[in-house]
Amino acid sequence: MANAQGSQDRSVLYVSATISLAFVAFSMLLPAQMGLAAKSVLGFLTSNFGWMYLLSVFIFTVTVYSIAFSRYGKIKLGKDDEKPEFTDFQWFSMLFGGGMGVGMVFWSVAEPMMHYMSPPVGQGGTVEAMFLAMRIAFNDFGIHVWVIYVICGLALGYFQYRKGLPCMISSAFYPLLGDRIYGPIGKAIDILAVFATIFGVATSLGLGASQIAAGLQYIWGIQSSPGVIAVIIAIMTAIFTFATVSGLHKAMQAVADVKVWLSIAFMVFIFLFGGTVFIMNIFTHALGDYLQNFIGQSLWMGNSSWVEAWPVFYRAWYIAWAAFVGQFIARVSRGRTIREFVLAVTLLPAGFCCVWLAIYGGAAFNLDVMSNGAIQAAVKADYTTSLFVTLKHLPFYVITAPLSIILIVASFVGAANSATYVLSMLTSGGDMEPGKKLRTFWGIAQGAVTIMLILVGGTAALKTLQTASIAAAFPFMIVMVIMCYSIYKALSEENV
Structure with a gap:
């Protein structure tokens, strides 16, 4: 099955770069028209096919767990005698670092509080609304996220490391397309994956930089502006580009370790000083609620406008990230069994996210009561400052405030590392060790695209980019969905 010509093919690089540059150019020249067009397309998709996003992710969930607990679960992502490349802790830290970026920090306080104030059902500001808000947050950042990533990661890891196909998204369709994966159909699949990845990362870079700028203004009074945000983006771009060029075993691993340990330190601190008993009570209740209502909430369409704005939006956003996160987790999971891969990738990071949200959200609810609604007021005024307002109501703010900025940077850099590495793989014909020049190009390109859009159109241009990425x-x-069938078809031919 292997194709030696894959590493020589640069067509995906040239076509995807051209399309991306054209989109950016139009967004800069005609920002209002591009914004309106992107919003119209996304509105049409979510209002008419919102059910499909929810149903598809549910299908992914059934698929990955049925495979994991079947006889195919003992098959390795690699040859039968292959050993894992990374230790368990290194593996976990890179799984979490690659899949969850700045969004976890950005929304950890804001989202639970927003659902608490305006729940999809019932009255806001009540105890019931608080528990419902935490359950919704668990649903948005829990198992569904990682199931989406696992579908891509499982397909890519299996076909690349066990069947010897190139490290390309199109390789997952070999059972259906055969050698046509090297032709126009396969190239179209890979180009689509690259497009979604570029703009998904660019918008996350912009959102992360915006939160950092808001933090600098809130903490030290440094006025936030497009110029300040552009400087922040340039600094973060330099960091993640350097880390990506250094490789998986050097700076990328170091960034992942910093992110995990700093995340744990913040969780312990907030847990101890933000109301330990209150946090444990809300975590216990929300976890039980989440597990009990897992299937019903996965497919709930009771408030269509709210569903389109939150669960459907999140599912679409994670699908936009699935190509690069799936490729990255496959890359760091070589030598693991399918069962080990599915259970570890869906349950460990999801569990970490739920604990994280319960601690941050629970502390925010507790401190909001103690401060007569200060956290709610901050979210209403500017939700990008909600984390900093929460920390201000805790001890050692002079220390935790700057550390929170470092955490935001590390959270974004971790995801940007993996995205840049995978973009280099996808645009070098599947080379598992892409050249440093190509890695440098994609790192700088992502930062440059975001800076140009910020300087020309401000955060509104980033919104257009995000909308386009989700529409893609x-x-x-x-x-x-077709990939699910392709996996089953290939596994059915295994002699196990």
């Missing part, structure tokens, strides 16, 4: 997730969602 719709065809990729269909690709992933």
Whole structure:
């Protein structure tokens, strides 16, 4: 099955770079028109096919767990005698670092509080609304996220490391397309994956930089502006580009370790000083609620406008990230069994995210009561400052405030590392060790795109980019559903 010509093919690089540059150019020249067009397309997709996003992710969930607990679960992502490349802790830290970026920090306080104030059902500001808000947050950042990533990661890891195919998204369709994966159909799949990845990372870079700028203004009074945000983006770009060029075993691993240990330190601190008993009570209740209502909440369409704005939006956003996160987790999981891969990747990071949200959200609820609604007021005024307002109501703010900025940077850099590495793989014909020049190009390109859009159109331009990326997730969602069948077809031919 292996194709030696894959590493020589640069067509995906040239076509995807051209399309991306054209989109950026139009967004800069015609920002209002591009914003309106992107919003219209996304509105059409979410209002008419919101059910499909929810149903597809549910299909992914059934698929990955049925495979994991079947006889195919003992098959390795690699040859039968292959050993894992990374230790368990290194593996976990890179799984979490690659899959969860700045969004976890950005929304850890803001989202639970927003659902608490305006729940999809019932009255806001009540105890019931608080528990419902935490359950919704668990649903948005829990198992569903990682199931989406696992579908891509499982397909890519299996076909690349066990069947010897190139490290390309199109390789997952070999059972259906055969050698046509090297032709126009396969190239179209890979280009779609690259497009979604570029703009998904660019918008996350912009959101992360915006939160850092808001933090600098809130903590030290440094006025936030497009110029300040651009400087922050340039600094973060330099950091993650350097880390990516250094490779998986050097700076990328160091960034992942810093992110995990700093995340744990913040969780312990907030847990101890933010109301330990209150946090444990809300975590216990929300976890039980989440597990009990898992299937019903996975497919709930009771408030269509709210569902489109939150669960559907999140599913689409994660699908837009699925190509690069799936490729990255496959890359660091070589030598693991399918059962080990599925259970570890879906349960460990999801569990970490739920604990994280319970601690941050629980502390925010507790401190909001103690401060007569200060956290709610901050979220209403500017939700990008909600984390800093929460920390201000805790001890040692002079220390935790600057550390929170470092955490935001590390959270984004961890995801950007993996995205840049995978972009280099996808645009070098599947080279597992892409050249440093190509890694440098993609790192600088992502930062440059974001800076240009910020300087020309401000945060509104980033919104257009984000909307376009999520809209691009719709065809990729269909690709992933077909991918499920392709995995089953290939596994059925295994002699186990």
